Amino acid sequence: MATIEHKGKTFNVDEDGFLTKGMEEWSQEWVDYVKSIEGIDELTDEHRKIIDILQEYFKKNGIAPMVRILSKTTGYPLKRIYELFPSGPGKGACKMAGLPKPTGCV
Numbered sequence: 001m002a003t004i005e006h007k008g009k010t011f012n013v014d015e016d017g018f019l020t021k022g023m024e025e026w027s028q029e030w031v032d033y034v035k036s037i038e039g040i041d042e043l044t045d046e047h048r049k050i051i052d053i054l055q056e057y058f059k060k061n062g063i064a065p066m067v068r069i070l071s072k073t074t075g076y077p078l079k080r081i082y083e084l085f086p087s088g089p090g091k092g093a094c095k096m097a098g099l100p101k102p103t104g105c106v
Contacts, residue, residue, distance in 0.1 A: 006033035018094075018101045023055060026098030034096040038086060047084055047096075050074055054097040064094050064102040 001020060004011045009029040012020040017037075019025045031051070035043055053073050057065045067089050071078050085092035090102045 004033065006030070006036075014101070016101050019098050022100055023058070023098040030098065031096055034092070038092050038096070040085075044084075046076065046080075050076070050081065050084065050089075050093050051097045054093060054099055058097075058099050064090065064099050 002013050002015070002017075004013055004017075007029045009027065011025060011030060011033070014020055019030065031043065040047070050070070053070065054064060057069070057073070065073065067078060067081070070089055070093075071081060074081070076084075081089050081093070085096070094100075094102055
């Protein structure tokens with residue numbers, strides 16, 4: 001298990017850089033860290049909407065939604081989600097939301 005320090009906070013992450021304690025450890029400092037490694041200049045309401053939906057879906061279902069469900073729920077076409085999260089909804093958005101790495105995510 002590795003650790004990452006950002007803005008005075010230490011995070012435990014797995015080999016893929018996802019929080020080991022998930023949303024239990026999730027914080028604004030974590031969001032800022034992922035934003036910086038994703039190359040996202042400014043976190044917009046669109047980013048926040050995706051994060052909120054991912055977290056709510058995970059709380060209800062114990063897994064991250066498939067990208068089609070995420071697109072349908074947010075109302076954003078898949079292309080827009082990839083514009084917001086350059087490494088993709090699984091790698092970037094789920095990581096930022098504090099979810100575990102989705103199954104099938106490469």
